[in-house]
Amino acid sequence: AIQMTQSPSSLSASVGDRVTITCRASQDIRNVLGWYQHRPGKAPKLLIYSASSLESGAPARFSGSGSGTYFTLTISSVQPEDFATYYCLQDYTYPWTFGQGTKVEL
Amino acid sequence: EVQLVESGGGLVQAGRSLRLSCTVSGFTVGAYGLTWFRQAPGKGLEWVAFIRSRAYGGTTEYAASVAGRFTISRDEPKSIVYLQMNSLRSEDTAMYYCSRLYQQWLARFDYWGQGTLVTVSS
Numbered sequence: 001a002i003q004m005t006q007s008p009s010s011l012s013a014s015v016g017d018r019v020t021i022t023c024r025a026s027q028d029i030r031n032v033l034g035w036y037q038h039r040p041g042k043a044p045k046l047l048i049y050s051a052s053s054l055e056s057g058a059p060a061r062f063s064g065s066g067s068g069t070y071f072t073l074t075i076s077s078v079q080p081e082d083f084a085t086y087y088c089l090q091d092y093t094y095p096w097t098f099g100q101g102t103k104v105e106l
Numbered sequence: 107e108v109q110l111v112e113s114g115g116g117l118v119q120a121g122r123s124l125r126l127s128c129t130v131s132g133f134t135v136g137a138y139g140l141t142w143f144r145q146a147p148g149k150g151l152e153w154v155a156f157i158r159s160r161a162y163g164g165t166t167e168y169a170a171s172v173a174g175r176f177t178i179s180r181d182e183p184k185s186i187v188y189l190q191m192n193s194l195r196s197e198d199t200a201m202y203y204c205s206r207l208y209q210q211w212l213a214r215f216d217y218w219g220q221g222t223l224v225t226v227s228s
Contacts, residue, residue, distance in 0.1 A: 032211050032212070032213055033213050034212070034213030034214060034215065036151070036215075038151070042220070043203065043218040043219060043220050043221065044143075044151065044203065044205075044215075044218050045218070046214065046215055046216050046218075049208075049212045049213050049214035049216075050212045050213065050214070053212075055214070055216065085150075087150065087151055089151075089153075089213050089215070090213060091207075091210055091211060091212075091213045092211065092213075094167050095153060095167075095169050095170065096153040096156075097153065098150055098151045098152065098153070099150075100150050101150045101151070
């Protein structure tokens with residue numbers, strides 16, 4: 001199975017900060033990676049697909065980059081509603097696998 | 107408006123069975139791949155099962171941890187996707203989410219339900 005390793009596992013940020021989360025795949029997954037936001041008690045929300053495509057309705061302050069085995073999610077200016085846990089996910093090959101998550105805290 | 111609503115969760119003894127339902131609206135359930143994910147208490151998200159769209163034969167895939175115990179299926183006239191869970195174990199305790207796969211190899215799971223909680227007592 002492809003292992004997805006996110007870092008950091010948690011980070012502290014203030015409103016307005018620029019935040020970057022990384023995700024490394026244990027083998028080449030081309031650009032087959034998505035980024036998801038998960039708030040407690042809510043449904044996960046798709047932010048980025050195909051490594052760098054912004055999902056319709058997702059705020060433009062979210063951006064993704066990378067290919068192969070190294071990927072990043074950047075929040076250009078953290079807003080209060082962005083405090084959540086973020087996951088990367090690959091559906092390049094079965095079993096589909098998530099990173100362990102990055103909790104963005106105030 | 108696209109919606110997915112899970113139901114059927116609850117408290118069940120280890121070894122017993124439970125069937126989860128995901129009722130969809132706003133799209134044709136056979137036209138998309140549908141997926142079940144879960145999140146155990148204090149843990150991250152985990153993929154559980156997938157059923158391909160009708161165009162791709164409606165075949166299925168499973169995580170190794172549930173293969174042979176769980177079955178994903180679809181009732182197109184009712185617009186429901188099911189997850190039949192047999193021989194439940196304490197480690198199956200989790201919030202279960204269904205999600206629509208817009209297109210494979212884009213990692214684009216574009217709509218998710220709010221989840222249904224399954225608790226397995228040992």
